[in-house]
Amino acid sequence: MRIDELDLASVDHVLTTTRAARRRLDLDRPVPLTVIRECLEIALQAPNGFNFQLWRWLVVTEPDTRAAIAEIYRRMALPAVGALASQVPADDVGTRKVADSSRYLGEHLDQVPVLVIPCHVGGLAENRALFAELGYDSDLDNMAASATYGEIWPAAWSLMLALRARGLGSSLTMIHLGAEPEVARLLAIPDGVSQAGLIPVAYFRGEDFAPGPRRPLAEVAFQDRWNTPL
Ligand SMILES: Cc1cc2nc3c(=O)[nH]c(=O)nc-3n(C[C@H](O)[C@H](O)[C@H](O)COP(=O)(O)O)c2cc1C
Numbered sequence: 001m002r003i004d005e006l007d008l009a010s011v012d013h014v015l016t017t018t019r020a021a022r023r024r025l026d027l028d029r030p031v032p033l034t035v036i037r038e039c040l041e042i043a044l045q046a047p048n049g050f051n052f053q054l055w056r057w058l059v060v061t062e063p064d065t066r067a068a069i070a071e072i073y074r075r076m077a078l079p080a081v082g083a084l085a086s087q088v089p090a091d092d093v094g095t096r097k098v099a100d101s102s103r104y105l106g107e108h109l110d111q112v113p114v115l116v117i118p119c120h121v122g123g124l125a126e127n128r129a130l131f132a133e134l135g136y137d138s139d140l141d142n143m144a145a146s147a148t149y150g151e152i153w154p155a156a157w158s159l160m161l162a163l164r165a166r167g168l169g170s171s172l173t174m175i176h177l178g179a180e181p182e183v184a185r186l187l188a189i190p191d192g193v194s195q196a197g198l199i200p201v202a203y204f205r206g207e208d209f210a211p212g213p214r215r216p217l218a219e220v221a222f223q224d225r226w227n228t229p230l
Contacts, residue, residue: 014161014164014165015161016211017164017208017209017210017211018160018164018209019169019209019212020098020101020171021170021202021204021209022101022102022104022105022200023101023104023105024204024205025105025112025202025203025204025205026202026203026204026205027108027112027113027202029113029202030113031113031114031168031201031202033061035163035168036059036114036116038162038166039159039162039166039168040057040059040159042158042159042162043155043158043159043162046154046155046157046158048150048154048155049147049150054120054122054151055119055120055152055155056118056119056120056193057116057117057118057119058116058117058119058189059114059116060114060115060116060117060187061113063110066109066110066112066115069115069176069183069186069198070106070110071110072176072179072183073106073109073173073175073198074106074107074109075179076175076176076177076178076179077102077173077175078103078106081099081102081103081106082103085099094213105173105200109200112201112202114200114201114202116159116170116199116201117183117187117195117198117199118152118159118195118197119152119189119193119194119195120148120151120152120193120196121192121193122148122193122194123192123193123194124141124144124145124148124194125144127143127144127148128140128141128143128144130144131143131144148194149196152196152197153172156172156196156199157172159199160172164209167204168201168202168203168204169202169203169204170199170201170202172197172199173198173199173200174196174197176198177197180194183195217230
């Protein structure tokens, strides 16, 4: 396909309306694994460090395993969401909505038909050691964190976009990592492999999604110097 044949409006629509889908997940409609495979194939084209492709993807479909993961997720998520919700001012409708919908996801996670757990071989400690070995002596924590999670988030986002274009909703979550070893044991994830998050996937209900509330570009993008609007 030539780039000038691309339907830019459709591409932009998917890019601007791929929301964190929680309440609108259709918990009753099965998700065929073929669609997950197709979307993961697309995700594998994402950028990644040195093209080492250290990502690994665990697609969890067994009801009992999903229920066990959901139990852990709930334990990690619900107290934090409750604490956050109690601090949010009553007029901060946006944050309240996120908290309510996050609570809903926690309460229903076991019913979400597919849970995708993006993993990466190695992790923060390995990357820190690698950069030290390569002779860097600056802020290795930040460098290692960027390299570690940067391995996986672009591909995870591609996965979410590909799913969305096919009528499936998902959301990027990481709160279960508070109990990462428990989930690793459940899924036989070996030592030396880190989980980056958990992406619940289901078809979405309703027609479509709209762009989400975001701060204006002028507040967040600068030209040449910090705080000089673009
Ligand atoms: C690094 C990261 C971690 C997140 N963790 C969670 C999570 O644990 N649970 C959850 O429900 N949503 C989580 N989210 C989703 C955000 O809450 C969501 O993207 C944000 O509220 C904006 O909503 P929107 O994408 O629908 O516009 C996470 C998003 C990111 C980028």
